[in-house]
Amino acid sequence: MSLPGLPPASDAAKIIADQDDSQTLLQESGKQTLEQAIAKAREEVDRFDNIVLNIAISGESGAGKSSFVNAIRGLKDIDDGAACTGVVQTTRGYSPYPHPTMPNVTLWDLPGTGEPGFKANTYLKNVNFQKYDFFIIVSATRFRENDIMLAKEIQKKKKNFYFVRSKIDIDVQEEAQKGVTEGQTLQAIQRDCEKNLREIKSPHVFLISSRDLNRFDFQKLIETLETDLPENKRQAFVLSLPVYSQQSLEKKYKTFKKSVWALAIGSGAVGGIPVPGLSPAFDVAVVVSFLMKCYYSFGLDDKSLTKLSERVNKPILDMVKESSLVMAIGSNSFLSTKMAARLGAAGAIETACTFVPVAGNIAAAGISFAVTRSVLHEGLDELYRVAQQVLHMAELE
Incomplete structure (x- = not known):
């Protein structure tokens, strides 16, 4: 997922600078300034999609x-x-x-x-x-x-x-x-x-x-x-590696987790742009793309699970379908609807904030950053939990 329409790193830093999340942002990026963190976020997102x-x-x-x-x-x-x-x-x-x-x-x-x-x-x-x-x-x-x-x-x-x-x-x-x-x-x-x-x-x-x-x-x-x-x-x-052990799953989880802050920064920067409707649409696209990547990389798609079920002779696919998130991702259109509803309330607040010059943009950026970051973490953790259950049931721990 590329980040179209983002302001320069220096402008994005000004948008997010007054938010309580800035300290968390610096910690997760490993950088000293917000400008440096946002520049690194751009590199991280590019690597996530295009390397x-x-x-x-x-x-x-x-x-x-x-x-x-x-x-x-x-x-x-x-x-x-x-x-x-x-x-x-x-x-x-x-x-x-x-x-x-x-x-x-x-x-x-x-x-x-x-x-x-x-x-x-x-x-x-x-x-x-x-x-x-x-x-x-x-x-x-x-x-x-x-x-x-x-x-x-x-x-x-x-x-x-x-x-x-x-x-x-x-x-x-x-x-x-x-x-x-x-x-x-x-x-x-x-x-x-x-x-x-x-x-x-x-x-x-x-x-x-x-x-x-x-x-x-x-x-x-x-x-x-x-x-x-x-x-x-x-x-x-x-x-790209198959999930063949708890150790391999853990590496994937940590790799995805490192990308959450970078994607959230993109959301925060777009959230500060005074174009009604832009941020909610962008946030949904970011979250859907990220969760789809997690879903396939963790081997939770029907094709992968069917093969695993046949290999270990256990109904693993039926167990995974107990997760509403996994089921939503299996139907991409339903996932977009689900994420739009999850992010909708925050989007309405962001849109209202953008009508207030400067201060409103700052508030909108902070809301977008925090909410998108939270939804990405929640989705990643849910899919990781399900993948752990799959490994346990398949006795691949």
Whole structure:
């Protein structure tokens, strides 16, 4: 949600400056002055909506790239929009797979180096190297010479890359039949990968099962990527991940919570503009857009919940429908009506205030800021509570 028609930061600061909420605003923004806080709010809102993240997934045919692309987008291999998987080569070019609910995040399923038209020495040029924020190199067995050559080329160009050893659950199961413990199997695979990649300085190697992201090194991979990504990319990455544990849900909740103050500032600034009806309409649009993002990122949409219900064989969808807010978001027009009613009384007061020069504008801005901030927090907390119940019922805590 962009913030059209906002006054400059200095003017917006004057509008909000006399409000009791200004101290809270400074605390949440981490800035010393209102001008600085409002400038940061603009950056935060832009990041919330417009930051583009492109993730490259490379590896030989059969390595499990497509399954990994699907898993990290919260999809099964059989879902609509999923990357094609199979025992034969499925990636003959480099294929973009937009995130199903966050179109600014795209995973690119790249062919392996050495495949026809994608030789190692020209690979990066052929796949449009500069497009990607980082690379994940996937293998289901040993990393091959071409994988290592690719990593070296990426390293020369000073971009981050990570090795993912896939299908670990299959290895663990097979070794268990021989009496080998899971811990022993994981240690052996890790040592073999590190030995295999000894030509790479300090390689990042993660053991992953795309069938179960809650096991093995997936969380470690996510934490590493979060640390390595610049701040403006980190938020998009966190919000795009599937909810697979309480920890992943908590990160999403905290990320959304950090954006509330910035969206409320936009509401406060518009609230001080003496155009009757502008602020209420803007506030409804801000709240609806924000709650829709929370709804999908928390996995509370019918499609996500149906898949989860089938997976754990429990009626989770029925339980979630007990939340009136979740039901309202499921019908976007109803949500707009619900939020318009929730914000309507404050809007009427704001409109009346704008007819009083200067002081009225200040009062209108303060009302808009406080009310929008409150509604955003309430909605976020309600959806977070429901998502926690979903995790508890699915036993994914």
